Amino acid sequence: MIEIAVAKGDGIGPEIMEAVLDIFKAAEAPLQYEFVEMGKWVFDKGFGNGMTPEAKTTIEKLGILFKGPMETPKGKGVKSINVTARKTWNTYANKRTFQTLHGVNTVFSKAGIPIDVTVVRENIEDTYGGIEHQLTEDVAISRRLITRPGSEQVIRYAFEIARQKKARRITCVHKANIMKITDGMFLNAFRRIAGEYPEIAADDIIVDDLCMKMVTRPETFDVVVLTNLQGDIVSDLCAGLVGGLGFAPSANIGDNICIFEAVHGTAPDIAGKNIANPTALLLSGIAMLQHLGLTATAAKIENALLYTLEQGIHTGDFGDKIIPALNTTDFAARIIANFGKQPNAGARTAAADQPVKIEVPVLKENQLIHSSEPATKTLAGVDFFIDSTLQPAAIADIAQKYSTDSLPLINLSNRGTQVWPGGSKFTVLVDSYTIRFEAPEGKTITQQTIIDLYTKLAGEFQITSVETLLELNGQKVYSLAQGQ
Numbered sequence: 001m002i003e004i005a006v007a008k009g010d011g012i013g014p015e016i017m018e019a020v021l022d023i024f025k026a027a028e029a030p031l032q033y034e035f036v037e038m039g040k041w042v043f044d045k046g047f048g049n050g051m052t053p054e055a056k057t058t059i060e061k062l063g064i065l066f067k068g069p070m071e072t073p074k075g076k077g078v079k080s081i082n083v084t085a086r087k088t089w090n091t092y093a094n095k096r097t098f099q100t101l102h103g104v105n106t107v108f109s110k111a112g113i114p115i116d117v118t119v120v121r122e123n124i125e126d127t128y129g130g131i132e133h134q135l136t137e138d139v140a141i142s143r144r145l146i147t148r149p150g151s152e153q154v155i156r157y158a159f160e161i162a163r164q165k166k167a168r169r170i171t172c173v174h175k176a177n178i179m180k181i182t183d184g185m186f187l188n189a190f191r192r193i194a195g196e197y198p199e200i201a202a203d204d205i206i207v208d209d210l211c212m213k214m215v216t217r218p219e220t221f222d223v224v225v226l227t228n229l230q231g232d233i234v235s236d237l238c239a240g241l242v243g244g245l246g247f248a249p250s251a252n253i254g255d256n257i258c259i260f261e262a263v264h265g266t267a268p269d270i271a272g273k274n275i276a277n278p279t280a281l282l283l284s285g286i287a288m289l290q291h292l293g294l295t296a297t298a299a300k301i302e303n304a305l306l307y308t309l310e311q312g313i314h315t316g317d318f319g320d321k322i323i324p325a326l327n328t329t330d331f332a333a334r335i336i337a338n339f340g341k342q343p344n345a346g347a348r349t350a351a352a353d354q355p356v357k358i359e360v361p362v363l364k365e366n367q368l369i370h371s372s373e374p375a376t377k378t379l380a381g382v383d384f385f386i387d388s389t390l391q392p393a394a395i396a397d398i399a400q401k402y403s404t405d406s407l408p409l410i411n412l413s414n415r416g417t418q419v420w421p422g423g424s425k426f427t428v429l430v431d432s433y434t435i436r437f438e439a440p441e442g443k444t445i446t447q448q449t450i451i452d453l454y455t456k457l458a459g460e461f462q463i464t465s466v467e468t469l470l471e472l473n474g475q476k477v478y479s480l481a482q483g484q
Contacts, residue, residue, distance in 0.1 A: 001030050002292055002355055005059045007038040009068025011266025016278035017068045019332035020285050026336040029289060029297045030355065034058050038085075040071040040266075043078060049088075050081030059089070063360040065259045066288055068281065069266045079130060082261075087124045091252035091259055092150060093157040094121040096235045097287070102345050103309030104243040104318055108218065117214075117238055118165065118223045120158035121231025122186075123252055125150050128228050135464040136387040139432035146182040146227065149369035151189040157253060158225035159197045165223065170194075172204040173226040173234065181477060186227055211237060239263070246317055249283035251291065256360050260288040274327045277315040279305070282335075292358070295350035304335045306343035380476060381407065381438035381469035382450045386461040389431050392420040395461075399435050402456045407445055410438045413481035423483065434481070435461075438469060 006021075008014040024031060036055035043050050050072065059065050065085070072080045086094070096119045100109050108115055131143040155172070162170040172190040176183040187204060194202035205213070207230045214221065214234070218241050226234055239248040245264035252259040262280035270276055282305060289298035313334050316325040326334065388395060392412050403409035412420040413434045417427055437453065439445050450468065457463060469478045 001032040002064075002294075002358065003032045003034060003062050004064040004066055004288075004292075005036045005055070005062050006033045007036050007055070007065065007067040007070070009266065010039045010041065010071040011069060011268045011271040012276035013039070013068025013070065013266060015272070015274055015328050016262070016276050016281045019278040019328050020282050022332050023282060023301060023335055024285065027297055027301050027339065029294060029301075030353075034062060036065075038067065038070060038081060040073055040081075043073050043081070048078055049084055050078070051085070056088075059257065060360060063257050063358040064288065064292070065257070066285060067259060067261045069262055069264060071266045071268075083128055083130070085259060086252050087128070089254055089257035089259070090124060091254040091257065092123050093154045093253040094123040094231065094235075095119070095157075095161065095251045095253060095287075096121070096238070096248060096263065097283075098235075098238040098242045098248065099346070100242060101247055101306070101309050102343065103312055103314070104247060105320075106241065106243055108241060113219050115218050115238075115241055117218060117221050117241075118161060118167075119231060119235045119238055120154060120161060120223065120225045121235055122150065122154040122226065122228045124228070126228030133465070135385060136431045138430050141465070144179075144182055146185050147369075148185055148189060148371050151186045152193065153369070155186075155190050155193050155225055156196075158223060159193060159200065162200050162223040163197065167200060167222040169201045169203070169222040170197075171210070171221060171224045172202070173207050173210050173224050173230060174204060175207050175230070177206055181479060183227065190225065207234070210234065214238065214241070235263070243318060246277040246280050247283070248280050249287050250280075251284065251287045258288075258291060260284045260291075274329055275316050275325075276328050277317050278328055278332060279315075291356075293354045293356035296353045299348040299350040300339060301335070302348050303342055304338040304340075306346055306348075307338045307341045308335050310343050310345070311338075375472040376474070378471040378474075379439075379445050379447065379450070379468060380471045380478075381410070381436065381445070382453065383467040383469065383478075384435045384437075384454070384457055384461075384463055385465040385467075386433050386435060386457075387431055387464050388433055388461060392423065392429075392433070395433060395435070396420045398460050399457070402453060403437070405440075406443050407437045407439055407449060407453065410436045411481060411484055412436070413484075416482055418481040418483040432464065436469075436481075 008017045036058050038051040038055050070081045098117045100115045125145050127142055127144050129145050134140045172187055174183040174187045176187045239245045248263045250261050250263045262284055264280055286298045286302050312320050312323050314325055315331050396412055399409050411418050414429045419427055
């Protein structure tokens with residue numbers, strides 16, 4: 001027996017989890033469950049991270065969490081339990097598979113256009129760090145963290161998935177035309193790793209172009225890999241192509257701990273009514289069985305599900321309205337009754353189960369991932385963010401008093417657009433400016449140089465944030481202002 005942790009979730013979570021576990025039991029899946037306390041009701045008991053210490057210990061011992069949808073309390077200043085779990089256990093890759101399901105009618109299924117897209121989303125970086133600050137009464141800032149080692153982890157996983165799937169194509173989705181440093185780092189990692197997989201056609205596309213093409217010709221895509229926020233949006237778009245979030249499975253993959261969950265919400269309006277659709281959670285559970293080496297059991301359940309859908313059997317959220325909808329329990333029972341039957345399309349075959357032994361290491365300290373080829377780092381300048389309602393020329397007059405040959409004042413920008421020197425009177429301003437000082441080529445500065453300058457400027461302005469400007473191996477790795 002393979003032990004796994006199970007969290008039933010909030011809202012409809014307990015109902016759909018019970019239905020899925022009943023299907024697993026009927027299929028004789030060799031699983032043993034340790035039920036753990038997570039979710040909104042755990043927040044309400046005073047646990048700020050949404051899980052009890054015992055739940056955390058159990059999950060870190062077993063390495064597998066199967067969870068229902070969970071709600072994060074609103075207006076209480078707490079972080080999402082779903083994001084917290086993924087980040088805490090470094091489940092760096094979110095894999096979602098979107099396939100045409102016969103019996104689930106969509107525009108594309110009616111047109112005879114098959115969809116089989118695997119989205120691999122970076123899962124723990126980007127804006128999901130939730131690192132936000134309000135700089136002034138009118139300006140807030142969110143830090144978007146993209147790391148080279150984190151990008152390499154998820155991209156390499158995506159290529160491995162493409163290899164296993166025998167994919168014809170893998171596509172990196174990005175916005176590197178605008179976010180040249182962050183998305184540029186992600187795209188460059190993709191291009192480097194693509195060289196390790198010469199048998200797979202690798203290309204890239206800007207995210208807005210992808211969205212347009214995904215809703216017009218989704219059959220042309222195979223495996224796509226994206227950063228976190230873009231991946232969140234695109235994966236929900238893909239769910240819409242195959243029938244909605246009720247058919248969207250999710251696997252959060254880490255080196256030590258993995259989380260399998262449905263991506264839809266808790267649907268509190270129908271909680272307790274036994275009418276929710278358990279398909280997304282069941283598909284996530286099937287992915288978990290495959291991950292655990294229980295491939296034959298997974299195929300048995302998936303074939304029964306596909307056969308059931310082909311017969312027009314459905315819950316109230318989809319399907320032919322002429323055919324009466326089943327409740328959650330009866331829908332699960334029909335799947336069980338269809339064990340051993342083969343769907344007309346997409347039947348799965350698999351070798352006998354070969355259970356994988358999950359071994360979670362006992363760690364004495366945190367792992368640090370770092371580039372294998374560290375760069376030569378040089379301080380090139382500094383950006384000071386200030387709170388001010390003065391005009392650009394007035395700010396420049398003050399800042400220029402502290403401009404030196406080794407660290408001269410370069411420009412002022414407002415919302416990323418240069419407003420001094422030059423600029424346009426038609427540029428509308430807010431109360432947050434960036435003052436940039438940048439060393440000339442060949443000049444060197446130190447942190448103390450920046451601290452001394454900070455001390456002087458602090459006597460003139462309310463400084464809200466400071467960013468140092470860096471060169472790596474002689475290359476500037478900071479953005480220019482629009483119009484600079």
